[in-house]
Amino acid sequence: MAYVADAPKASFRPSMLIYDTRYRSITIQVIVLLLAVLFVGWLADNTIQNLAAKDKDINFSFLWNRAGYDLDQQLIPYTNDSTHGRAAMVGLLNTLAVAFLGCIFSTILGVFIGVLRLSKNWLVSRLMTVYIEMFRNVPLLLWIIMVFVIFSEIAPAPKDFKVTDEMIAAGELPKASMMFMDSVAVTNRGTNIPMPLVEHPLGYVNLGFATANLTVVALFALIGASIYANRRVARHARAVQEATGDRPTIWWKSLLILFAPSIFFLWALGFHLEYPELKGFNFKGGLNVAHSFTALLLALVLYYGAVIAETVRSGIIAISNGQSEAAFALGLRPGRTMRLVILPQALRVIIPPLISQFLSLTKDTSLGIGVSYLDLRGTLGGITLNQTGRELECMLLMMLIYLLISLLISFVMNIYNHSVKLKER
Amino acid sequence: MTKSVFLGTLAASALVAGFASAGTLDDVKARGELICGSNTGLTGFGAPDANGEWQGFDVALCRAVAAAVLGDATKVKFVPTTGETRFTALASGEVDLLVRNSTWTFSRDNDLKLDFVAVNYYDGQGFMVKKDLGVTSAKELDGATVCIQTGTTTELNLADFFKFNNITYTPVTVADDAEAQRQYLAGACDAFTTDASGLAASRATMPDPANHIILPEIISKEPLGPVVRHGDNNWGDIVRWTYYALLIAEEKGITQANVDEIAASSTDPEVRRLLGVEGETGAMMGVDNAWAHNAIKAVGNYGEIFAANIGESTPIGLARGLNELWSKGGLQYAPPVR
Numbered sequence A: 001m002a003y004v005a006d007a008p009k010a011s012f013r014p015s016m017l018i019y020d021t022r023y024r025s026i027t028i029q030v031i032v033l034l035l036a037v038l039f040v041g042w043l044a045d046n047t048i049q050n051l052a053a054k055d056k057d058i059n060f061s062f063l064w065n066r067a068g069y070d071l072d073q074q075l076i077p078y079t080n081d082s083t084h085g086r087a088a089m090v091g092l093l094n095t096l097a098v099a100f101l102g103c104i105f106s107t108i109l110g111v112f113i114g115v116l117r118l119s120k121n122w123l124v125s126r127l128m129t130v131y132i133e134m135f136r137n138v139p140l141l142l143w144i145i146m147v148f149v150i151f152s153e154i155a156p157a158p159k160d161f162k163v164t165d166e167m168i169a170a171g172e173l174p175k176a177s178m179m180f181m182d183s184v185a186v187t188n189r190g191t192n193i194p195m196p197l198v199e200h201p202l203g204y205v206n207l208g209f210a211t212a213n214l215t216v217v218a219l220f221a222l223i224g225a226s227i228y229a230n231r232r233v234a235r236h237a238r239a240v241q242e243a244t245g246d247r248p249t250i251w252w253k254s255l256l257i258l259f260a261p262s263i264f265f266l267w268a269l270g271f272h273l274e275y276p277e278l279k280g281f282n283f284k285g286g287l288n289v290a291h292s293f294t295a296l297l298l299a300l301v302l303y304y305g306a307v308i309a310e311t312v313r314s315g316i317i318a319i320s321n322g323q324s325e326a327a328f329a330l331g332l333r334p335g336r337t338m339r340l341v342i343l344p345q346a347l348r349v350i351i352p353p354l355i356s357q358f359l360s361l362t363k364d365t366s367l368g369i370g371v372s373y374l375d376l377r378g379t380l381g382g383i384t385l386n387q388t389g390r391e392l393e394c395m396l397l398m399m400l401i402y403l404l405i406s407l408l409i410s411f412v413m414n415i416y417n418h419s420v421k422l423k424e425r
Numbered sequence B: 001m002t003k004s005v006f007l008g009t010l011a012a013s014a015l016v017a018g019f020a021s022a023g024t025l026d027d028v029k030a031r032g033e034l035i036c037g038s039n040t041g042l043t044g045f046g047a048p049d050a051n052g053e054w055q056g057f058d059v060a061l062c063r064a065v066a067a068a069v070l071g072d073a074t075k076v077k078f079v080p081t082t083g084e085t086r087f088t089a090l091a092s093g094e095v096d097l098l099v100r101n102s103t104w105t106f107s108r109d110n111d112l113k114l115d116f117v118a119v120n121y122y123d124g125q126g127f128m129v130k131k132d133l134g135v136t137s138a139k140e141l142d143g144a145t146v147c148i149q150t151g152t153t154t155e156l157n158l159a160d161f162f163k164f165n166n167i168t169y170t171p172v173t174v175a176d177d178a179e180a181q182r183q184y185l186a187g188a189c190d191a192f193t194t195d196a197s198g199l200a201a202s203r204a205t206m207p208d209p210a211n212h213i214i215l216p217e218i219i220s221k222e223p224l225g226p227v228v229r230h231g232d233n234n235w236g237d238i239v240r241w242t243y244y245a246l247l248i249a250e251e252k253g254i255t256q257a258n259v260d261e262i263a264a265s266s267t268d269p270e271v272r273r274l275l276g277v278e279g280e281t282g283a284m285m286g287v288d289n290a291w292a293h294n295a296i297k298a299v300g301n302y303g304e305i306f307a308a309n310i311g312e313s314t315p316i317g318l319a320r321g322l323n324e325l326w327s328k329g330g331l332q333y334a335p336p337v338r
């Protein structure tokens, strides 16, 4: 090997940065990075200079100023004396409420429709196809507005529920009446439903812009603990089954563990429902769910239900026929085959696109603008932006918040994806 | 890293330094067209008519400015803005001038960095309800649902009014007048609140105007006027004085019909200065000396504009009231042209 001289001493020449493939990619990356930094710097500087030219600055202190406006739908206490920051929080919670419920309901609907679309029953599968095509191919905003208009134009006015003495004397019925044993009233303004209340609430903790309702927090903690305990019981049952071949009956234990603590907790705090009642111009008491919320949620669920149905269908088709044939050969009925054999495997295919559909759904809640739903865009990006003139700050904050929500959803869903994906051993 | 950011910023500043923007007046002249922020459609104040031509009390002021600056009242592009988008449109330079029932307030002046250059309509906030609701005073509206445009002063006044009177309400926020009307007529709200002039204008376009009443309470001061961006004083002066020219014209009896004749024959020194027969008023602002003449000829004097668009002979039927000239007991008063 002595014939081969030592590797030449790597003498570095600047031209190698371009001509030597070992360095070229680094050179390119450095240049691109520099350009990117320059560009961002230019954007930021340009913005600041232009703002300065208009005598404006970037300042977030408005978030601590009095908002001065009222909102009609709020999950945490809010009055017009609250701050802009709190108004933004009310909006954020409204966004999250729609997004959360939307994701859950559209998944349920989507799985249902997706499975039915593959049904052997000609009529059912065609009906599902029509549903899917109808909802997927019309812009979501139109569906939102359409649902809203249907609600607000068709539902009766609150005064139609009124029963006067003369009407009783004449034996007349009011033009409209409440549903479900006088507990729910749908008017052209909103849906009034009974409000769950407790007599001895545990109190509130003020967290700056938000308020935590300790009763609700405690209830959720309790439910979480119950679910965890139930899992332990189920795991124990499985262990016994594997050891002895007999599965102990645990359904009554499960029921007890899952529900008894929460029910006892609510009973101890004096749980009761407050029913809506017509007083003056409107229904008072109870919970008034604005039609903007209902319309937005319903349209999102119907639309994303159709989108998710397609994902579910493709996931199921991806599982080879042999699987269901094998299941049938073992004597499983079609329903159980789907639930126990096909769907668990299809989930692996379904989850990744489902994540991005959840993300789109969350971002699409901002389409509530079409029906004046006061979500994050409506409060922070709407009224606050307009009343304070802090366009840039509000927009930056909003983008940041939506980004965080999306990252959070991806994070949680990725964990789930990890747990269902094919385990390679 | 910090170093390159610093360098980037440096280079960027060098790039930007060349961009220093010219004044609005130069922009408008170079473009040959005035871009005016208007309503999305409020009959009487600013709305396109059947031929797509914008008409109205606020629109006329835009046309007057176009006539004063460009010598042609038709060279205006109207951009519809909602209560929520209007100030952003102005601040970002999308429009040169905003005339859209906009109230002059402290925070808009100081926080939004805008300049209100005049008050072309002295107004106040009112409430409209259906007659059959049986309400005669705004104080009886406890528990009512109220339709309200977002991004307006009226939204804030409403909150104050109900709080002050210790009564409650449910707000239904809407984006513009058309939507407010639809919701109100569909019964989604018991009352509709905005500037009293806006209520009258809105009512005039309803299918059954007689079935709606405007409650007697006026709960705020709403001085409405044209708005420009902070800092461009020359442009602000042009808009302000174009408006005053229309007021002085009414005071001096100059109308659209007789302005040519008066310019030729008048011996009143102020009229002669105003109409550019004497002096250099135009040159001082950087516009043609016949600026006021052109404006009056294009749209008429303040009284004529009022009568033609929102006055008592129109379906909107607003009385002059506070908007009468100072010499007749109103508040409309123009400083002298001297």
Ligand SMILES: N[C@@H](CCC(=O)N[C@@H](CS)C(=O)NCC(=O)O)C(=O)O
Binding pocket: B038, B039, B040, B041, B042, B081, B082, B083, B100, B101, B102, B103, B104, B149, B151, B152, B153, B154, B175, B176, B177, B178, B194, B195, B197, B198, B199, B222, B224
């Ligand atoms: N003067 C108030 C309210 C202005 C406002 O939005 N007015 C309504 C009715 S007077 C309007 O112009 N609506 C017409 C539209 O939405 O295009 C303000 O400046 O905030």
